[in-house]
Amino acid sequence: MAAVNRRIVLASRPHGEPTPAHFRMEEGRVPTPREGEILLRTRWLSLDPYMRGRMSAAKSYAEPVAIGAVMVGEVVAEVVASNNPDFAVGDLVAAFSGWQDYAVASGRGLRRVDPNLAPATTALGILGMPGMTAYTGLLTIGDPKPGETVVVAAASGPVGSLVGQIARLKGARAVGIAGGPEKCAYLRQDLGFDAAIDHRGEDLPGQLAAACPDGIDVYFENVGGAVFDAVLPLLNGFARVPVCGLVSGYNATELPPGPDRSPALMRAILTKRLRLQGFIVSDFADQARTFARDVGGWLREGRVRYREDLVEGLEQAPDALIGLLKGHNFGKLIVHVA
Amino acid sequence: MAAVNRRIVLASRPHGEPTPAHFRMEEGRVPTPREGEILLRTRWLSLDPYMRGRMSAAKSYAEPVAIGAVMVGEVVAEVVASNNPDFAVGDLVAAFSGWQDYAVASGRGLRRVDPNLAPATTALGILGMPGMTAYTGLLTIGDPKPGETVVVAAASGPVGSLVGQIARLKGARAVGIAGGPEKCAYLRQDLGFDAAIDHRGEDLPGQLAAACPDGIDVYFENVGGAVFDAVLPLLNGFARVPVCGLVSGYNATELPPGPDRSPALMRAILTKRLRLQGFIVSDFADQARTFARDVGGWLREGRVRYREDLVEGLEQAPDALIGLLKGHNFGKLIVHVA
Numbered sequence: 001m002a003a004v005n006r007r008i009v010l011a012s013r014p015h016g017e018p019t020p021a022h023f024r025m026e027e028g029r030v031p032t033p034r035e036g037e038i039l040l041r042t043r044w045l046s047l048d049p050y051m052r053g054r055m056s057a058a059k060s061y062a063e064p065v066a067i068g069a070v071m072v073g074e075v076v077a078e079v080v081a082s083n084n085p086d087f088a089v090g091d092l093v094a095a096f097s098g099w100q101d102y103a104v105a106s107g108r109g110l111r112r113v114d115p116n117l118a119p120a121t122t123a124l125g126i127l128g129m130p131g132m133t134a135y136t137g138l139l140t141i142g143d144p145k146p147g148e149t150v151v152v153a154a155a156s157g158p159v160g161s162l163v164g165q166i167a168r169l170k171g172a173r174a175v176g177i178a179g180g181p182e183k184c185a186y187l188r189q190d191l192g193f194d195a196a197i198d199h200r201g202e203d204l205p206g207q208l209a210a211a212c213p214d215g216i217d218v219y220f221e222n223v224g225g226a227v228f229d230a231v232l233p234l235l236n237g238f239a240r241v242p243v244c245g246l247v248s249g250y251n252a253t254e255l256p257p258g259p260d261r262s263p264a265l266m267r268a269i270l271t272k273r274l275r276l277q278g279f280i281v282s283d284f285a286d287q288a289r290t291f292a293r294d295v296g297g298w299l300r301e302g303r304v305r306y307r308e309d310l311v312e313g314l315e316q317a318p319d320a321l322i323g324l325l326k327g328h329n330f331g332k333l334i335v336h337v338a
Numbered sequence: 339m340a341a342v343n344r345r346i347v348l349a350s351r352p353h354g355e356p357t358p359a360h361f362r363m364e365e366g367r368v369p370t371p372r373e374g375e376i377l378l379r380t381r382w383l384s385l386d387p388y389m390r391g392r393m394s395a396a397k398s399y400a401e402p403v404a405i406g407a408v409m410v411g412e413v414v415a416e417v418v419a420s421n422n423p424d425f426a427v428g429d430l431v432a433a434f435s436g437w438q439d440y441a442v443a444s445g446r447g448l449r450r451v452d453p454n455l456a457p458a459t460t461a462l463g464i465l466g467m468p469g470m471t472a473y474t475g476l477l478t479i480g481d482p483k484p485g486e487t488v489v490v491a492a493a494s495g496p497v498g499s500l501v502g503q504i505a506r507l508k509g510a511r512a513v514g515i516a517g518g519p520e521k522c523a524y525l526r527q528d529l530g531f532d533a534a535i536d537h538r539g540e541d542l543p544g545q546l547a548a549a550c551p552d553g554i555d556v557y558f559e560n561v562g563g564a565v566f567d568a569v570l571p572l573l574n575g576f577a578r579v580p581v582c583g584l585v586s587g588y589n590a591t592e593l594p595p596g597p598d599r600s601p602a603l604m605r606a607i608l609t610k611r612l613r614l615q616g617f618i619v620s621d622f623a624d625q626a627r628t629f630a631r632d633v634g635g636w637l638r639e640g641r642v643r644y645r646e647d648l649v650e651g652l653e654q655a656p657d658a659l660i661g662l663l664k665g666h667n668f669g670k671l672i673v674h675v676a
Contacts, residue, residue, distance in 0.1 A: 060406040060609045061609050061611070062611075070377075070443070095607065130626060147457060224601060225601075228604070230639045236604065237399075243604065243607050243608045244608075245608070246601070246604055246605060246608055247600050249604075249605070252601070254597070255597035255598055255599060255601060255602060256596075256597060256598040256601065257596045257597060258594075258596015258597055258598055259592070259593035259595060259596055259598065260593055260594040260595065260596055260597065260599050260600070261419075261593060261598050261599075261600045262598070262599045262602075262603050263562060263584070263587050263590070263594065264600075265600045266559075266562055266566070266581065266587075267584060267587070269581050269615070269616040270581045270582075270583070270584055271397075271398045271399050271614040272399075272615075273617055273618065273621060274400070274615070274616055275605055275613065275614070275615040275616075276604075276612075276613070276614045276615075277607070277612070277613040277614075278608040278610065278611045278612055278613075279609065279611055283611060304487065
């Protein structure tokens with residue numbers, strides 16, 4: 001066991017894009033589990049867009065990370081010492097213990113990870129929070145019907161890629177938007193999307209309209225910004241928009257210039273009878289069992305696939321998160337810690 | 339029977355506020371019903387905010403009125419000649435026959451009006467389209483729970499007044515927004531609203547916050563604009579916003595100046611897990627029977643009340659509609675035609 005616990009803390013709050021200077025690596029003693037507790041050693045750390053929000057002081061659905069506190073994040077960890085009869089040394093668990101090598105846990109709120117059922121890292125991706133986000137948001141709010149058109153951006157990421165694949169399993173057309181020809185080829189060839197559009201190419205509105213000749217019935221909102229602008233005119237009557245994320249605006253420091261288009265958005269909601277609904281995965285915690293059954297089953301049957309983007313070393317986490325917010329990752333971004 | 343049929347047609351499309359010059363009164367022959375048809379004489383004409391939308395060429399959920407065509411509208415009419423065994427002379431029906439004295443109808447799509455059950459004009463108000471709009475939008479999308487706070491603007495109008503009264507019947511607090519002290523006193527004293535706010539007074543945001551100490555759980559959107567701006571920061575997590583109308587913007591000719599606040603609206607939808615959903619009453623046509631049973635019952639039991647603003651003479655309809663869009667009416671606006 002290493003003598004030190006490395007941890008990455010929030011050094012200061014970014015105004016706009018985060019830089020490495022907003023993070024600080026600290027070293028401390030490995031904590032000692034007390035009676036009933038276990039010691040976790042982080043093996044993999046998940047990096048996700050929501051972390052940008054936690055770096056800001058602005059009120060959101062969760063408390064911000066305090067200055068000087070360990071950055072939040074879910075990990076897959078190995079139990080390396082146990083004073084809790086429910087956990088044995090060597091067990092793997094998913095825990096929200098953050099950007100650090102070690103953590104002590106009571107055992108409550110941990111999710112067991114069985115590497116015999118699926119690779120352990122899937123607990124951070126397709127079988128974890130991102131997968132359940134896609135599953136619950138698409139099926140509960142989006143409710144795609146056979147023959148309908150489902151559009152999702154950030155489509156090669158862990159949420160978007162499963163949104164499109166589930167849409168197809170439900171008989172809908174899946175149209176993905178991603179950055180660059182390599183990601184688009186992956187969506188079409190490996191994941192079976194009906195169409196894929198490179199948002200870095202020319203004329204996103206025209207490309208999207210061509211890919212959606214019958215309009216859009218479900219838009220799973222991950223990104224906002226220019227993609228939403230292209231989607232809105234194509235939404236059909238009674239379209240559903242699960243609002244899951246707005247990553248294109250997470251680094252924004254002010255509102256865009258005018259005119260104020262919010263009245264036009266409200267008018268579209270009215271006249272098209274749209275349903276826009278925000279959610280986070282914890283709102284649907286009661287669906288954890290059906291999610292695990294359905295997506296676990298589809299994964300074993302080879303009906304859904306996933307892709308990981310692995311980064312080596314805890315010290316790389318700040319740069320990797322900064323890149324994630326710019327779309328530099330290709331697949332579920334995971335830091336291999338130990 | 340009068341020898342002429344007066345009809346008010348759309349003379350030209352307004353850009354901004356309509357004026358009397360956008361309408362034209364014409365006189366023609368009273369039409370003759372053929373086999374199977376009936377002749378209707380208009381007794382009361384309903385005026386409603388949606389009519390402004392039909393005067394514009396912009397695509398909405400219904401076709402615009404053609405230039406030179408009779409203005410659309412629902413009426414309560416009397417059968418004055420009948421070649422249809424299902425209708426007798428003297429029967430009252432509700433029909434979408436528009437701003438004119440007479441019309442021929444096949445009988446299909448007509449709603450019978452029984453003046454022994456309730457005054458015939460209620461078929462255009464609390465027991466008609468406005469009432470069903472309030473009932474279906476509030477209960478199906480808004481879904482107020484006991485103890486929650488429901489806010490509605492245009493609250494002394496036929497939709498808003500019933501929204502607030504049904505909210506109270508469901509155990510929620512009702513907060514109404516209306517123009518002027520007389521309307522506010524009516525909401526509090528006659529309809530039992532828990533609070534009423536004059537949007538013409540000072541500091542609407544501050545007044546609304548004071549009237550909603552526990553935030554807002556349901557906002558029934560009739561008006562948009564400054565009221566929505568005041569509501570948005572007060573919406574609680576998981577609040578529901580049935581979007582029924584945006585009357586404050588119906589005469590707008592361009593978007594307001596910047597910044598573009600639509601990203602802030604999307605961010606609120608995401609972080610507060612809001613549900614915004616547009617609807618029109620015809621989307622809920624399958625609820626007509628439960629609506630008539632429930633609201634009819636409440637009306638007979640004296641548990642809901644209504645107020646009418648009667649205008650005398652078909653020729654007054656253009657001025658009355660122009661005033662409606664400025665909030666000059668007090669209660670359900672109805673033109674007494676004959």
